[in-house]
Amino acid sequence: MGHGPLSRFTVLDLTRVRSGPAAVRQFADWGATVIKIEEPGQAPDDKPGGSAQFADYQNTHRNKRSITLNLKHPEGRALFLELVRKADVVVENYRPNVKFKLGIDYESLRKVNPRIVYGSVSGFGQDGPYHERPGLDQIAQGISGMMSVTGEPGRGPMRAGIPVADLTAGLFCAIGLMVALLEREVSGQGQWVQTSLLQSQLWMMDFQAMRWLMNGEVPGQSGNDHPTSSPTGVFPTQDGYMNIAAMGNDIFARLCKVLEVPELIADERFLTVPLRARNRPALNAAIAERTLTRTTGEWIGRMNREGVPCGPILSMNEAFADPQVEHLRMSQPIEHPRLGTISVVGQPVILSRTSLGELAPAPESGEHNHDVYRSLLGLDPARIEALTAQGVI
Known part of the structure; x- marks a missing residue:
């Protein structure tokens, strides 16, 4: 002091x-x-x-x-x-x-x-x-x-x-x-x-407040999904759960490449950001089907190599043991x-x-x-x- x-x-x-x-x-x-x-x-x-x-x-x-x-x-x-x-x-x-x-x-x-x-x-x-x-x-x-x-x-x-x-x-x-x-x-x-x-x-409340103040839109609950962007949320893996945030067309294409589902890129339901948000349940289900095939660690390694934002969901003890947190x-x-x-x-x-x-x-x-x-x-x-x-x- x-x-x-x-x-x-x-x-x-x-x-x-x-x-x-x-x-x-x-x-x-x-x-x-x-x-x-x-x-x-x-x-x-x-x-x-x-x-x-x-x-x-x-x-x-x-x-x-x-x-x-x-x-x-x-x-x-x-x-x-x-x-x-x-x-x-x-x-x-x-x-x-x-x-x-x-x-x-x-x-x-x-x-x-x-x-x-x-x-x-x-x-x-x-x-x-x-x-x-x-x-x-x-x-x-x-x-x-x-x-x-x-x-x-x-x-x-x-x-x-x-x-x-x-x-x-x-x-x-x-x-x-x-x-x-x-x-x-x-x-x-x-x-x-x-x-x-x-x-x-x-x-x-930030952008949620602005949805009302500028657009007259009353936001509601969206759980682990991002309120306006998809796919951004929590997905099951072989040994737990992980976060994926594939905002924008380029990152969505990279995610589809990592998941080995290139057909999703050309799917008419998922061609644009608004369409992906509108058809979120179908898109989430398709992604979850793939993420369940590997462990969280495997997917994080693959997605990071391709520049897809992702991460584990850690408990408090795990968070403080994380190497970046320690750094x-x-x-x-x-x-x-x-x-x-x-x-x-x-x-x-x-x-x-x-x-x-x-x-x-x-x-x-x-x-x-x-x-x-x-x-x-x-x-x-x-x-x-x-x-x-x-x-x-």
Whole structure:
């Protein structure tokens, strides 16, 4: 911590669970001094039993320092404002009204530090008819249309297997904070950065959203098949399943060559991209008849030699054992004081001149109280102990 391209920034982290921490993790990984602020004596719901040894917590809150601070106590709020004077960024993902009740909203903090950049992640936005509703990932997936296009036709709505709304909201918050910090270099002023699970999930709907916005077409479920391109989907093999994505006429012709079914190229049902999409069931059946004759590995070798996009469908353990995943170092080691060497998910960004650096484990609650309060606020040990006894920190 304290090294890397973002080492000049100090971030006060008021977030919990996933969306906010996903934003702050980008700062922590790239070297910012991130101070996680937790309520004294509380075990947050993203830290079961109060233990930072929980696997998800280690991944989400790595590279941070932790202090405890009671923001509901007048002295606690006063200490927080002193921290704000020395910080660059504050990030929170409370329900929209909570920060105002605590007196730590953007307008209150900018009076203390006009350069502060304030990030808020919520379920549905900071205002509007839904802004006070509790917002969770699956709720945003449902409202955004995501669940209406995920899963097999006729089987009912299906959520994604990861918290995609939480994670993308966190990433968009991080992007917004970076933009605001860059703008601050020109204006000298901070600003309030806002995003929500709902906005982020709607952005992620991408071409499915555009099918409606431009064409008036309401997309439905297509299971493992691509919604508009065929053949693109999951096909059975002799020993399992594989993905094939033969978009366009040239790649379709190469696929037919590999499968040794050249007659499909001239079949009137499959002559064009729209025709192949319209006659998808017949085309999929013809391809599946051939893919069942060899193993997944054999087909992948043959298709890659001919430039046909394809790949296996791996379980989580198989994914991290994949040679390309290993090459990309997407599993990163961390030395934990009690657990020894553990692994967390690596950063998906590579910079040509700047390395990620060594990762540090997620902290225990209040682990850095003495260090942070002494170094940033100049409090001596006796004062820190007194504040602890009073329930302020």
